[in-house]
Ligand code: NIG
């Protein structure tokens with residue numbers, strides 16, 4: 001096992017390991033003139049350069065800031081077709097939910113995705129995942145959910161499995177929109193056929209449901225997520241994107257890993273999240289692209305919740321191909337401080353995926369880290385439209401330098 005000592009680190013910045021809530025989200029450790037010892041894909045030692053253990057192999061990063069690799073806890077990176085006409089229609093005033101209710105929107109992506117082969121889906125998703133990784137995402141969650149039928153859902157998850165040979169991915173089965181007829185049969189088949197098969201084939205680690213007026217009701221969501229739990233899968237929800245119909249409360253009750261969106265959440269939902277272990281994941285790209293109100297991330301942190309940030313990369317509501325941009329937008333649109341945003345995009349995002357082995361630069365953690373172009377880590381939250389990320393290291397190996 002080769003030990004590599006990374007030096008030339010102006011600032012080594014890390015949140016505390018594990019999920020952080022409320023005020024603790026701001027408490028970063030910033031070590032100046034630091035060094036980082038990596039071996040076997042893990043961090044072995046972190047400290048001041050002058051105190052570093054002697055090693056044969058040293059890499060000088062040239063005096064830049066080092067932060068943990070970002071974790072993107074919410075993407076729909078596998079899709080076919082495009083939503084450019086939707087985009088134009090929305091800009092001219094047609095709301096997202098109306099496009100969906102008319103059979104467009106998500107349903108049009110479902111038609112295109114269902115018609116694509118697994119190889120086509122892999123080829124379409126690869127450059128998107130490459131863009132996320134270049135932006136600093138060292139672990140990325142990817143959802144299914146654009147399959148019209150179960151075969152297409154499984155094909156999406158198989159595409160994710162194939163891409164996981166090249167990227168660090170966590171697959172989630174997303175039950176996205178109900179069929180226009182036969183919803184009860186559909187929900188039953190999801191619980192009795194699809195979930196057992198996905199669990200059996202180990203194709204996903206969690207099940208997510210879009211709980212919304214235009215999608216699944218709270219009762220349907222509960223039925224599906226109880227089936228997921230019964231098959232040993234974790235649960236997540238898309239909730240309160242347009243209406244607070246009870247999805248957040250359900251997530252907290254079920255002990256879901258995370259509940260994501262929250263643009264329509266109010267004081268009752270904030271209080272429920274603050275009292276639960278469920279991660280509140282906000283997706284500022286949706287606020288930017290759909291012109292929705294921002295999720296109340298500031299109020300969630302102030303109330304003591306565990307807040308994470310994701311890109312929600314997808315063709316309809318968030319064509320955001322950069323996890324660093326999501327972090328920067330969380331500061332501008334959701335009122336997080338740069339320190340809170342870094343915590344939200346690292347240890348808290350990891351917690352939203354059930355992971356505690358990454359997101360903080362501490363001995364024993366995965367050696368997933370970023371070398372910035374700048375000597376000051378705050379450039380990560382400041383820069384818009386160019387990448388402040390110079391180097392990306394996954395399990396101690398450079399994947400961008
Ligand atoms: O997280 N809101 C539901 N699902 C996705 C959007 C998917 C799409 O528009 O294609 C979301 O925003």
Ligand code: FE
Nearest residue numbers: 074076238312
């Ligand atoms: Fe989403």
